[in-house]
Structure formats: structure tokens, C-alpha cells
Amino acid sequence: MSVAVRILDDGAWLSVNDERQVSVSELWRLNAPEFCQCEQADFLAEGFLSARSSGRTVTVETYGQCIACGSSGTVGHVPVGAIVHGEFYGYDREGDVLTPVA
Numbered sequence: 001m002s003v004a005v006r007i008l009d010d011g012a013w014l015s016v017n018d019e020r021q022v023s024v025s026e027l028w029r030l031n032a033p034e035f036c037q038c039e040q041a042d043f044l045a046e047g048f049l050s051a052r053s054s055g056r057t058v059t060v061e062t063y064g065q066c067i068a069c070g071s072s073g074t075v076g077h078v079p080v081g082a083i084v085h086g087e088f089y090g091y092d093r094e095g096d097v098l099t100p101v102a
Contacts, residue, residue, distance in 0.1 A: 003083050005058055011047035014060050014080065016088040022060065022080050024048065027067070030078070031099045036071035040097060043067075049074065056082045059101060076100035 008015045014022040030041040046064040053059075059077035066072075078100050081090040091098070 003053060003086060003088075005051045005053045007048045007051050007060075011049065014048060014051050014058070016058065016081070016083070017086075019088070021088050021090060022048075022093070024062075024064075026093055028078070028093045029095075029097045030075065031097050032075050035073065035075050035100075036066045036069050038066055038068050038071075041066040041068070041071075043075070050077075052077065053083060056084065057101075058083060058088065076102065 004017050006015050012024050013020045024045045024047055026045050028043045030043045032041050044064045044067055045062045049061040051060045057079050058081045059079050061077050063074040078098050081088050
């Protein structure tokens with residue numbers, strides 16, 4: 001089953017199967033030592049650059065800043081949810097610690 005994953009509104013939304021699922025302006029907890037020196041980055045997602053799905057996992061390449069130390073830039077593709085039987089299930093992006101993937 002194919003699933004449409006794309007970015008809408010100039011990088012403000014991730015759409016899965018033509019439904020807005022993930023928006024910018026969320027605070028994510030990241031394990032991203034290449035992004036900043038914080039043990040855990042409190043990352044404010046400011047925009048999405050691209051999206052992809054690999055197997056069940058949906059990721060977005062995003063840019064933003066760590067509100068703890070002020071570092072800003074792009075992190076790799078961050079997993080934001082999974083596709084199960086053709087439906088999107090979002091991860092708890094504010095509660096879980098997310099790790100960018102290659």
C-alpha cells in the first residue's frame with residue numbers, strides 16, 4: 001500500500017495521505033550531539049525541508065534551534081511517526097527523546 005508523504009505550506013506541515021499530521025513550532029527533545037553540546041537538545045522545530053518514509057518510519061528533515069543553548073541549524077531526518085496498515089501514528093514528540101537518522 002502506498003502512502004503519500006509530503007511537506008505543505010512552505011515547510012510548515014508534514015502531510016501524510018493528504019492530512020496534516022505534524023507542524024512546526026513544536027518543542028522536541030533530541031539526542032543530537034552533532035547539533036549542539038547539550039546532553040539533550042530542547043529543539044524548537046522551525047521548518048521542514050523534506051520528508052520520507054522508510055519501511056514503517058516517517059521522518060522529516062527539519063531546521064530550528066535549541067532553546068537551552070541557542071544553537072541553530074538543520075538536524076538530519078528525525079523520526080516523527082510510523083505507518084501501520086496505511087495509517088499514520090505520530091510519536092510523542094514532546095515526551096520521547098528522538099534521534100535523527102542518516
